[in-house]
């Protein structure tokens with residue numbers, strides 16, 4: 001079985017045996033969806049066929065359409081991009097733009113990267129950058145990196161990690177080093193260290209650390225864009241990538257940029273259109289602009305516009321943080337997550353990978369897993385997002 | 395549905411080319427019809443009728459293609475292609491000229507459309523990373539109009555390297571290869587720089603055919619031996635598909651010859667062979683060794699190649715060969731590149747690249763590719779590829795066909811090459827001009843046979859009715875740029891620039907069975923190597939099936 005609740009996609013014979021706070025929280029959330037459906041839900045979808053007909057008509061006259069939200073599966077991403085193209089709409093499913101911190105840096109500097117199983121099997125030094133929120137979002141990263149050659153593996157945590165994160169690594173069988181420092185300074189610190197490495201140090205810990213860095217044959221550097229709260233994060237990532245590239249002149253070193261569930265949308269949108277999202281279609285042709293076609297910018301620009309502007313917001317995850325935007329359509333089950341404007345419609349949508357089969361990319365964007373549903377859902381009411389999106393097409 | 399194609403010249407390389415009628419009865423080709431009636435009839439005088447084109451080596455799906463797209467958004471230029479112009483806008487000249495792709499690595503929708511617009515109906519992704527196979531199939535599913543298949547990347551997977559280094563019995567390797575092929579629903583085995591991609595992860599920067607991998611202490615020769623043996627034992631239709639050691643390195647013809655020796659007479663396909671045909675003589679330390687390879691292919695019937703012909707201009711190179719892509723990183727234009735070490739299985743390197751006529755090695759490469767085409771006698775064993783997008787985009791095919799069919803046209807470009815290439819290349823002495831029959835063989839029948847697609851590639855009775863009609867034209871580039879009609883499974887799906895109907899698609903998969911003992915073995919060792927169960931990566935047949943999609947099995 002594969003756990004659908006974070007981009008690590010933990011795989012176990014019995015997922016119940018996995019001790020994971022995020023999974024427990026997500027299961028509770030899912031149970032809530034299933035026991036008490038949102039009140040507005042019953043009102044708004046008394047007759048889905050009628051609602052669909054009215055919605056298609058509304059979309060037919062709309063001048064501006066935005067498709068946004070939390071898409072986790074290949075199936076929904078495909079349907080969403082196809083609908084955006086048919087409606088000459090804008091599509092941006094990068095929540096808070098996290099993924100574009102990495103994308104923009106890669107588009108300027110390129111990248112040396114490594115996938116999860118390779119880092120697990122082969123890296124003798126793991127540099128993990130961020131703070132505790134990294135492990136709140138994906139609690140079992142340390143377990144996933146526990147490989148066959150543990151005696152050779154050094155883990156170095158850099159940034160704002162507390163004892164909580166240290167314990168998480170220890171629980172997975174590692175003896176990590178942790179150095180607290182400002183996240184902003186990590187790329188330059190790495191550069192200084194590698195420059196200073198030849199010099200011997202007085203301080204025992206620093207000297208041991210230098211030895212670990214110097215002796216490392218294969219270094220993997222992990223961070224998560226969603227937990228990277230620094231100014232001009234894309235430039236930060238670019239500097240880090242440059243350091244990694246420079247290491248490869250003499251040894252091996254690679255990035256493991258951790259991606260949330262929204263990586264799947266980015267992959268699908270890229271293969272269908274050539275762009276990773278934030279695109280606007282005109283006459284079937286996409287144009288890409290990381291600023292102009294972001295959903296935040298779209299919403300800001302349409303604040304004063306009238307009903308010609310329509311937003312289709314999709315959420316097929318159990319994320320509990322609200323995704324706030326004034327929406328015409330909500331494809332989700334969380335009445336608090338999407339603020340609907342008056343007269344708007346909500347189509348009850350299944351959770352990808354939990355209630356409906358879904359193909360989801362693991363965080364390293366290398367492995368694509370096929371998840372079969374672990375929880376049945378009432379298909380007469382709750383449908384896959386891709387179903388609604390296909391039906392909304394003119 | 396019965397369609398009668400009246401009076402076209404039928405060319406397929408199997409029967410004699412002649413003007414005759416052809417019947418498409420449902421999805422099947424017949425030369426005569428039992429039924430007197432037909433539902434549609436097309437008069438095709440002054441047209442040729444051929445089978446759908448088959449591209450056996452084109453990078454159309456999966457991780458490295460997608461990461462190349464991600465890297466290069468600035469290269470996307472969307473013009474309206476001819477098919478999107480209205481009739482009145484379409485001048486005769488525009489109609490005949492093929493429009494460029496929107497990018498060296500366009501999206502899947504565009505890829506499928508543009509291939510069909512040239513008369514191609516089946517394309518094969520030649521480098522499917524096992525862990526990424528589901529992704530590759532998903533992209534191919536989103537590539538409309540085309541039947542697709544994938545070649546599974548083996549030979550740098552650590553499990554295999556470890557087993558070879560431990561000297562496990564060949565039968566165990568055979569079972570492993572069968573399991574991998576079937577679990578990932580692929581149709582052939584591809585090796586890229588045998589052992590070299592993994593060696594690079596150990597910071598080894600060079601690996602020749604008889605050099606040892608630093609960690610596993612085995613040589614590429616051993617890997618090639620073992621895998622070619624497995625491919626034969628499993629009766630896979632397509633021979634071992636090999637990207638040789640020492641890509642692009644001066645003198646690499648020696649490695650290419652050693653690779654051929656390594657398979658000990660078993661069938662072998664060498665891919666993008668033009669990049670593996672360098673000698674060290676001549677100006678600037680590089681010269682053409684195309685004759686050496688061509689002589690060998692002519693002499694040994696177990697060998698086939700595709701060329702990967704380069705065209706001048708901007709493209710992006712993407713290869714599993716991280717070792718050599720990394721070595722070339724400073725040649726990237728624009729100056730950015732991506733290198734990935736992937737999943738204890740392989741890797742990839744993505745490098746944007748501009749081929750220039752004023753550059754000696756680039757000019758030489760162009761000449762080497764054409765030399766290979768012209769020196770290899772049997773058009774059924776040399777295939778028309780540009781290794782899209784590595785040598786050029788696939789839309790270069792009509793131009794390439796023109797180069798092969800016309801000595802004068804070839805020379806008109808040769809005269810513009812780097813002076814040292816003009817001075818030293820033997821290309822000018824090769825007067826051969828491909829016939830139309832030979833072009834059709836190398837783009838249809840040849841790849842169909844090489845892939846075991848017995849119902850494709852010809853116009854024989856009972857064949858699959860994927861049929862293309864081109865209007866005869868003096869200039870082959872104009873003729874092959876745009877067919878008059880394309881039929882898929884007997885349905886007219888494209889005519890005069892208009893797409894008429896959607897078409898069903900097939901995924902081509904090798905017909906091998908999974909051995910239960912190997913299944914048990916992998917259930918045990920897979921989680922140790924990868925951290926997840928072998929079930930997680932297994933692609934079930936159902937995942938490849940839908941209303942519009944089915945599976946076809948091939949074997950030898």
Ligand SMILES: [Zn+2]
Pocket residue numbers: 451453520665666781784
């Ligand atoms: Zn290739």
